[in-house]
Amino acid sequence: METATLNNTSPKSNFKSEEYFINMGPQHPATHGVLRLLLTIDGEIIKKVEPDLGYIHRSIEKMCEKDSYQQIVHLTDRMDYLSSHINNEAVCLAVENALELEVPERVQVIRTILGELTRLSSHMLWWGVMGMDVGALTTYFYGFRDREMINDIFEETCGARLTMNYNIPGGLMHDIHPNFVKRVKEFIAHFKTKLPEYDRLLTGNVIFQKRTKGVGILSKEDAINFGASGPVARASGYSCDVRKYHPYSALDKVNFKEALDTAGDSFARYTVRIREMWESLSIIEQLIDNIPEGEHKVATNAVIKLPKGDFYQKVETARGELGVYIISTGTKNPHRVKFRSPGLSNLSLLNHIAVGGKIGDLVATMATIDIVVPDIDR
Amino acid sequence: MSYFSEIYDGIKTLLTGMSVTGKYFLNSRKGAITQQYPDNRDTLQMFDRFRGEVVMPHDENNEHSCTGCQKCELACPNGSIEIIWDRVVDEETGKKKKIIDQHIYHLGMCTQCGLCVDACPSDAIKWAQNFENSVYDRTQLTRVLNKPGSKVRAGVEE
Numbered sequence: 001m002e003t004a005t006l007n008n009t010s011p012k013s014n015f016k017s018e019e020y021f022i023n024m025g026p027q028h029p030a031t032h033g034v035l036r037l038l039l040t041i042d043g044e045i046i047k048k049v050e051p052d053l054g055y056i057h058r059s060i061e062k063m064c065e066k067d068s069y070q071q072i073v074h075l076t077d078r079m080d081y082l083s084s085h086i087n088n089e090a091v092c093l094a095v096e097n098a099l100e101l102e103v104p105e106r107v108q109v110i111r112t113i114l115g116e117l118t119r120l121s122s123h124m125l126w127w128g129v130m131g132m133d134v135g136a137l138t139t140y141f142y143g144f145r146d147r148e149m150i151n152d153i154f155e156e157t158c159g160a161r162l163t164m165n166y167n168i169p170g171g172l173m174h175d176i177h178p179n180f181v182k183r184v185k186e187f188i189a190h191f192k193t194k195l196p197e198y199d200r201l202l203t204g205n206v207i208f209q210k211r212t213k214g215v216g217i218l219s220k221e222d223a224i225n226f227g228a229s230g231p232v233a234r235a236s237g238y239s240c241d242v243r244k245y246h247p248y249s250a251l252d253k254v255n256f257k258e259a260l261d262t263a264g265d266s267f268a269r270y271t272v273r274i275r276e277m278w279e280s281l282s283i284i285e286q287l288i289d290n291i292p293e294g295e296h297k298v299a300t301n302a303v304i305k306l307p308k309g310d311f312y313q314k315v316e317t318a319r320g321e322l323g324v325y326i327i328s329t330g331t332k333n334p335h336r337v338k339f340r341s342p343g344l345s346n347l348s349l350l351n352h353i354a355v356g357g358k359i360g361d362l363v364a365t366m367a368t369i370d371i372v373v374p375d376i377d378r
Numbered sequence: 379m380s381y382f383s384e385i386y387d388g389i390k391t392l393l394t395g396m397s398v399t400g401k402y403f404l405n406s407r408k409g410a411i412t413q414q415y416p417d418n419r420d421t422l423q424m425f426d427r428f429r430g431e432v433v434m435p436h437d438e439n440n441e442h443s444c445t446g447c448q449k450c451e452l453a454c455p456n457g458s459i460e461i462i463w464d465r466v467v468d469e470e471t472g473k474k475k476k477i478i479d480q481h482i483y484h485l486g487m488c489t490q491c492g493l494c495v496d497a498c499p500s501d502a503i504k505w506a507q508n509f510e511n512s513v514y515d516r517t518q519l520t521r522v523l524n525k526p527g528s529k530v531r532a533g534v535e536e
């Protein structure tokens with residue numbers, strides 16, 4: 001009897017593991033914004049990840065219903081703030097398609113150049129933060145250093161560094177700045193020497209590869225099932241680049257390769273983005289020397305009224321496919337606006353790929369999904 | 379064997395990375411983008427399109443070109459602009475004419491979207507480049523853009 005009690009209280013038999021909850025966020029720096037993750041963990045091993053959303057919900061879709069079509073554009077700046085130009089473009093294209101308005105070629109080319117610059121700046125920030133999430137602080141400074149040049153280009157031409165609101169239905173708010181072409185060329189020359197440094201600093205690093213290779217594997221089927229898009233889906237071998245399949249603006253005039261990988265792990269998502277940066281550089285190079293002359297906008301009515309019906313436009317932001325769905329009843333405000341944001345679908349697969357991994361790997365995996373929380377909550 | 383080759387790889391890639399950082403360490407001033415704000419306030423030049431806050435330029439006769447058409451108020455997505463206007467009888471023509479009493483601008487609500495400046499038909503408002511807007515009390519962020527006693531420049535029509 002005595003021995004049995006002793007046995008029961010001995011440290012060995014009593015030391016059984018138990019699952020427990022911890023909160024990650026909403027103010028955890030590694031969640032890149034106000035995202036709260038409810039983790040069920042067993043020691044270091046993740047059993048379940050439940051994202052808790054809504055901390056930065058601003059009801060943008062509802063706000064759109066009271067705004068005119070010109071005013072909607074600036075709200076989309078605040079969704080995925082790292083792709084704000086591309087978001088603006090999506091709304092403008094939707095409105096222009098509904099009005100059957102043909103924008104001048106000059107506008108299309110400028111929009112595409114600015115869109116690719118936005119993608120580059122977003123990927124640079126992602127690269128810096130990605131390094132930081134796996135413990136390399138230097139990348140953060142290098143990423144931001146190169147991004148500064150793009151921000152200057154935006155500030156000079158559009159008037160703002162992040163929330164540009166440079167697109168209007170019918171064209172651009174003003175013409176490009178006289179320095180624009182010169183600055184973009186300077187940037188391309190500069191960044192072509194810096195991008196190989198990114199590889200030498202981080203991509204080839206053994207520690208980084210060990211942290212990312214074989215971690216957070218997403219299969220092609222799951223990528224499709226979860227509705228993933230953008231670099232996350234392309235790293236799993238799912239070819240889904242909207243720029244290729246439904247080219248908009250001047251994207252049908254340029255040659256570029258869709259960055260694809262089949263491994264589906266964190267490292268594949270990383271290399272896909274690095275390759276996308278090279279492609280974006282080449283797109284800008286093809287266009288920057290032949291910006292056609294012409295007007296920077298076509299006149300629209302001061303009060304834009306869309307015809308009755310529903311209109312959909314999708315574009316490829318830095319994170320994936322952004323869809324803008326407008327239902328119009330023929331008045332000056334939309335009846336309903338729905339944004340299909342890439343971030344929400346990409347976040348939904350986090351639980352699927354993080355379960356079974358370690359907490360440290362969750363941070364690295366999340367970095368490669370490249371979450372922007374205001375895009376998820378809207 | 380693989381144990382040693384891994385150590386070798388680790389050191390090799392570490393040195394590759396450090397050759398990049400070392401280059402910048404030795405040339406730390408070259409290509410630096412850090413600005414010594416606020417020490418450089420006197421020389422800091424913002425881009426001329428930078429959207430800081432909306433202002434209404436007045437000329438030396440204390441005249442502006444705002445006709446009170448309210449197009450900026452309509453264009454604003456969040457009600458940051460309020461125009462208080464009146465009608466007065468024009469002495470020459472004898473017709474009633476709209477004039478502004480106050481052009482009120484709430485900087486605290488403004489999202490710097492630029493739609494109002496774009497909408498103004500007489501270029502009465504434009505962007506100022508200052509960005510140091512912190513105040514102790516938010517009521518100070520509500521500004522009346524037309525100066526006291528100012529009037530609309532002759533010849534500016536609605």
Ligand code: SF4
Pocket residue numbers: 432453454455456457458459487488489490491492493494495
């Ligand atoms: S910039 Fe935009 S938000 Fe600010 S006052 Fe003008 S229209 Fe309104």
Ligand code: SF4
Pocket residue numbers: 443444445446447448449450451461497498499500501502503
């Ligand atoms: S500032 Fe311009 S748009 Fe606004 S009321 Fe005056 S003239 Fe009209």
